Amino acid sequence: MSNPISIEPPARSTVHASFVVNDETREAAIAPHKTLLEVLREDLLLTGTKHGCELGECGMCTVLIDGQPVLSCLVLAIAATDRAITTVEGLASGPSLSPLQRAFAELGAAQCGYCTPAMLLTAQALLDRTPHPTREDIRDALSGTLCRCTGYLKIFEAVELAADRAGSADA
Ligand code: FES
Numbered sequence: 001m002s003n004p005i006s007i008e009p010p011a012r013s014t015v016h017a018s019f020v021v022n023d024e025t026r027e028a029a030i031a032p033h034k035t036l037l038e039v040l041r042e043d044l045l046l047t048g049t050k051h052g053c054e055l056g057e058c059g060m061c062t063v064l065i066d067g068q069p070v071l072s073c074l075v076l077a078i079a080a081t082d083r084a085i086t087t088v089e090g091l092a093s094g095p096s097l098s099p100l101q102r103a104f105a106e107l108g109a110a111q112c113g114y115c116t117p118a119m120l121l122t123a124q125a126l127l128d129r130t131p132h133p134t135r136e137d138i139r140d141a142l143s144g145t146l147c148r149c150t151g152y153l154k155i156f157e158a159v160e161l162a163a164d165r166a167g168s169a170d171a
Protein backbone atom coordinates (compact mmCIF):
# COMPACT_ATOMS: atom_id res chain seq x y z
CA MET A 1 0.00 0.00 0.00
CA SER A 2 1.40 3.41 -0.89
CA ASN A 3 2.01 6.00 1.80
CA PRO A 4 -0.61 8.71 2.15
CA ILE A 5 0.41 11.94 0.45
CA SER A 6 0.78 14.77 2.86
CA ILE A 7 -0.46 18.07 1.48
CA GLU A 8 0.82 21.12 3.32
CA PRO A 9 -1.49 24.12 3.46
CA PRO A 10 0.03 27.14 1.72
CA ALA A 11 2.07 29.38 4.00
CA ARG A 12 0.08 32.40 5.09
CA SER A 13 2.35 35.29 4.29
CA THR A 14 1.87 38.72 5.70
CA VAL A 15 3.41 42.04 4.79
CA HIS A 16 4.25 44.85 7.11
CA ALA A 17 2.21 47.92 6.31
CA SER A 18 1.85 51.37 7.74
CA PHE A 19 -1.36 53.39 7.48
CA VAL A 20 -2.18 57.01 8.23
CA VAL A 21 -5.63 56.77 9.78
CA ASN A 22 -7.31 59.72 11.45
CA ASP A 23 -3.96 61.60 11.45
CA GLU A 24 -2.22 58.78 13.30
CA THR A 25 0.32 56.34 11.88
CA ARG A 26 -0.72 52.76 12.51
CA GLU A 27 1.37 49.69 11.73
CA ALA A 28 0.10 46.18 11.06
CA ALA A 29 1.24 42.86 9.62
CA ILE A 30 -1.47 42.14 7.08
CA ALA A 31 -2.29 39.50 4.53
CA PRO A 32 -1.75 41.20 1.15
CA HIS A 33 -5.14 40.13 -0.17
CA LYS A 34 -7.06 41.91 2.59
CA THR A 35 -9.33 44.79 1.77
CA LEU A 36 -9.06 48.12 3.51
CA LEU A 37 -12.38 47.35 5.22
CA GLU A 38 -10.98 44.13 6.67
CA VAL A 39 -7.75 45.72 7.81
CA LEU A 40 -9.50 48.67 9.45
CA ARG A 41 -11.86 46.41 11.38
CA GLU A 42 -9.77 43.30 12.04
CA ASP A 43 -6.19 44.57 12.27
CA LEU A 44 -6.56 48.17 13.41
CA LEU A 45 -9.73 47.48 15.46
CA LEU A 46 -11.52 50.51 14.03
CA THR A 47 -14.94 48.89 13.95
CA GLY A 48 -16.89 52.09 13.29
CA THR A 49 -16.62 51.30 9.58
CA LYS A 50 -19.41 48.86 8.91
CA HIS A 51 -19.31 45.66 6.95
CA GLY A 52 -22.18 45.31 4.51
CA CYS A 53 -22.45 43.66 1.10
CA GLU A 54 -18.70 43.56 0.26
CA LEU A 55 -19.81 44.06 -3.33
CA GLY A 56 -19.68 47.82 -3.66
CA GLU A 57 -23.46 48.12 -3.55
CA CYS A 58 -24.56 49.27 -0.08
CA GLY A 59 -22.06 52.01 0.79
CA MET A 60 -21.86 50.93 4.47
CA CYS A 61 -18.07 50.56 4.33
CA THR A 62 -17.40 54.14 3.16
CA VAL A 63 -14.30 55.87 4.48
CA LEU A 64 -12.51 58.94 3.20
CA ILE A 65 -9.23 58.61 1.38
CA ASP A 66 -7.53 61.96 0.86
CA GLY A 67 -10.91 63.52 1.67
CA GLN A 68 -12.90 61.58 -0.94
CA PRO A 69 -15.52 58.95 -0.08
CA VAL A 70 -14.32 55.48 -1.07
CA LEU A 71 -15.88 52.03 -0.66
CA SER A 72 -13.32 50.32 1.56
CA CYS A 73 -14.60 46.84 0.63
CA LEU A 74 -13.32 47.43 -2.92
CA VAL A 75 -9.86 48.76 -2.04
CA LEU A 76 -6.89 46.55 -1.25
CA ALA A 77 -5.42 47.77 2.01
CA ILE A 78 -1.89 47.80 0.63
CA ALA A 79 -3.03 50.28 -2.03
CA ALA A 80 -3.98 52.75 0.72
CA THR A 81 -0.76 52.72 2.71
CA ASP A 82 0.49 56.16 1.69
CA ARG A 83 -2.90 57.89 1.72
CA ALA A 84 -4.74 59.85 4.40
CA ILE A 85 -7.61 57.67 5.62
CA THR A 86 -10.47 59.03 7.70
CA THR A 87 -12.91 56.77 9.48
CA VAL A 88 -15.86 57.77 11.63
CA GLU A 89 -13.61 57.51 14.70
CA GLY A 90 -11.70 60.50 13.30
CA LEU A 91 -14.66 62.88 13.14
CA ALA A 92 -14.95 63.67 16.84
CA SER A 93 -12.25 65.56 18.72
CA GLY A 94 -11.81 63.50 21.86
CA PRO A 95 -15.16 63.53 23.66
CA SER A 96 -16.53 66.39 21.49
CA LEU A 97 -18.70 65.41 18.58
CA SER A 98 -18.15 67.18 15.27
CA PRO A 99 -20.84 69.72 14.28
CA LEU A 100 -22.22 67.21 11.77
CA GLN A 101 -22.38 64.45 14.41
CA ARG A 102 -24.15 66.85 16.80
CA ALA A 103 -26.72 67.72 14.12
CA PHE A 104 -27.33 64.00 13.45
CA ALA A 105 -27.81 63.36 17.17
CA GLU A 106 -30.11 66.34 17.71
CA LEU A 107 -32.38 65.52 14.78
CA GLY A 108 -32.46 61.77 15.30
CA ALA A 109 -30.74 61.21 11.96
CA ALA A 110 -28.58 58.42 13.36
CA GLN A 111 -31.38 55.89 13.17
CA CYS A 112 -30.08 52.33 13.08
CA GLY A 113 -26.44 53.17 13.62
CA TYR A 114 -25.38 50.81 10.86
CA CYS A 115 -25.29 53.24 7.97
CA THR A 116 -24.53 56.27 10.16
CA PRO A 117 -20.71 56.18 9.88
CA ALA A 118 -20.95 56.09 6.09
CA MET A 119 -23.62 58.81 6.03
CA LEU A 120 -21.52 61.05 8.27
CA LEU A 121 -18.31 60.62 6.29
CA THR A 122 -20.01 61.08 2.93
CA ALA A 123 -21.84 64.17 4.17
CA GLN A 124 -18.66 65.57 5.71
CA ALA A 125 -16.85 65.22 2.37
CA LEU A 126 -19.75 67.05 0.70
CA LEU A 127 -19.65 69.90 3.25
CA ASP A 128 -15.89 70.17 2.86
CA ARG A 129 -16.19 70.73 -0.89
CA THR A 130 -19.63 72.46 -0.90
CA PRO A 131 -20.23 74.32 2.36
CA HIS A 132 -23.76 75.37 1.34
CA PRO A 133 -25.24 72.36 -0.46
CA THR A 134 -28.76 72.31 -1.84
CA ARG A 135 -31.12 69.48 -0.91
CA GLU A 136 -30.38 68.07 -4.37
CA ASP A 137 -26.62 68.15 -3.70
CA ILE A 138 -27.15 66.29 -0.43
CA ARG A 139 -29.46 63.76 -2.04
CA ASP A 140 -26.93 63.12 -4.83
CA ALA A 141 -23.98 62.84 -2.46
CA LEU A 142 -25.75 60.32 -0.21
CA SER A 143 -27.42 58.35 -2.99
CA GLY A 144 -24.84 55.54 -2.81
CA THR A 145 -25.34 54.98 0.92
CA LEU A 146 -28.39 52.81 1.42
CA CYS A 147 -30.69 53.26 4.38
CA ARG A 148 -33.00 50.32 4.91
CA CYS A 149 -35.05 51.71 7.76
CA THR A 150 -36.91 54.94 8.14
CA GLY A 151 -35.70 56.95 5.21
CA TYR A 152 -33.46 59.85 4.51
CA LEU A 153 -35.41 62.93 5.55
CA LYS A 154 -33.82 63.42 8.97
CA ILE A 155 -30.40 62.72 7.49
CA PHE A 156 -30.88 65.42 4.83
CA GLU A 157 -32.14 67.85 7.50
CA ALA A 158 -29.15 67.15 9.74
CA VAL A 159 -26.71 67.89 6.92
CA GLU A 160 -28.57 71.14 6.22
CA LEU A 161 -28.51 72.07 9.92
CA ALA A 162 -24.75 71.51 10.14
CA ALA A 163 -24.24 73.59 6.96
CA ASP A 164 -26.48 76.40 8.31
CA ARG A 165 -24.60 76.48 11.60
CA ALA A 166 -21.24 76.56 9.84
CA GLY A 167 -22.57 79.41 7.67
CA SER A 168 -23.71 81.38 10.76
CA ALA A 169 -20.36 80.80 12.46
CA ASP A 170 -18.57 82.19 9.37
CA ALA A 171 -20.80 85.29 9.20
S1 FES B 1 -19.75 46.72 2.19
FE1 FES B 1 -21.34 47.28 0.78
S2 FES B 1 -20.36 48.70 -0.54
FE2 FES B 1 -18.78 47.99 0.76
Ligand code: FES
Binds near residue numbers: 110113151
Ligand atom coordinates in the same frame (compact mmCIF):
# COMPACT_ATOMS: atom_id res chain seq x y z
S1 FES C 1 -30.61 54.54 9.44
FE1 FES C 1 -29.09 53.04 8.98
S2 FES C 1 -29.90 51.72 7.50
FE2 FES C 1 -31.39 53.24 7.90
